[in-house]
Amino acid sequence: MPLAVSIVTGSNVTIYRQIVEQVCAAVLAGKIADDEPLPSVRALAEELVVNPNTVVRAYSELAREGVIESHPGRGMFVSRRRQIYSSAERRRRMDQAVNSLVAEGFMLGFGADEILEAVAVKTRDNAAAAASAPPASKHPARGGTR
């Protein structure tokens, strides 16, 4: 599936940040195949109608963070050994997601047990779906340390 990045101007997120975040999200969601190169700097700049240096900057940051890597002569690819976030950062993001989930649950008037139960059901469903799905994706478990 091709990489779909869309840019908005006038936002308080810089264009370079928007590219970084959207590529990160696409990689995390498994939307970019391992063997498919990312668009070249020139191609992405012309597609998004942005300064090519902005794309260069976004790609270098993604490479520094270990999300993508350069295969000389072939282009940029999703990292084979990807560890997108440090373990502290993964923990922080997980806590953030849990915080908002719990806050939302309480705000809607659910009790602690009901929230726990909802999480348990959802987690089981996802695990079952992953186990029964055909092995179309060669991606390792997201976020797993290898």
Place this chain on the structure above:
Amino acid sequence: MSGPPTMLAPDLLDTGRWRDRRDAVIDARGLTAYFGKRPVVDQLTMQVPRGSVFAFLGRNGSGKTTTIRMLLGMLPPTRGSATVLGCDCRHLTPEIRARIGYMSESHAVYEWMTVKQSGEFASKFYPRWNQRVFDAIVDHFRLDPRARSGHLSRGERAGLSLAITLAPEPELLILDDPAIGLDPVARRSLLESMVFATRGADRTILFSSHLLDDVERVADYIAVLDRSVLRACGPIDAIRSRVRQFELLFDPQHAPPRDVPAIRGLLHARRSPSTLSLIVAAPDDDTQRAIRALGASTVDETSVGFSDAMMGYLGERGESRSFLDAAAFESAAGSNS
């Protein structure tokens, strides 16, 4: 140009200044132009780095076109000097001129020629004419090569003008308000053509514009002229990151102060009955203290979008009231009933 007096914001001229002048395609030092007794450009000092897409911002009459005319040797500076491609702008040689592509605000074309003839005519003046570039731009703007130039729309004329400017593959491209009068489709074609033009290795593009969203997309350096004076110059992200917004929320019994005290760097204040929003350039510890002394119950500091940051420099400095001022609406409603 009147308005509530506020302190002038600090200029952002040293922001991540790019220092190697040897690689400046344009190097202006104290460039000044007087029309009569009035300075139209006042001591402009700036460098345009090679390979950059450099946007020149400022309101109408701020001196952008006059600066460009001086750089191209069409108007002698009253004081100061500038070099363009290493050559004094007052004595640009034909060889240097051939390396510069210039598109004026007027998008002037020879009205009796067709699009194709316009290209053929212009090509005779340039040893390095690239017909493929000409054809690509003409095609991109969806021009019919057989159409008479005089019958083209404003956007189409801009396309033809741009094709003629880009086909000689200039090392330095100077576009004076190229988007003026263009509809959104032509504007997008123009922007795409500018990104396309950066394919030329080391090509530098200097363009003036009022369209902040377009500038945010394609520029990597900007300069802001305000009433003849350069107020900000440098890499776009460095300048933008130094403009901050403070959102102050006040308790109902403690309304925002009537008059915002002079805060250094304050570009813009916007008020509603219970909030005060301040846009501030390069805030330091003193600024932070001054803002916290206003007595708000909460103060949130955020980054601002590029156009909001620039509005602070381009707009009237001072205060504007929120359109959502409830009292104003209520009294309007009251007078209707």
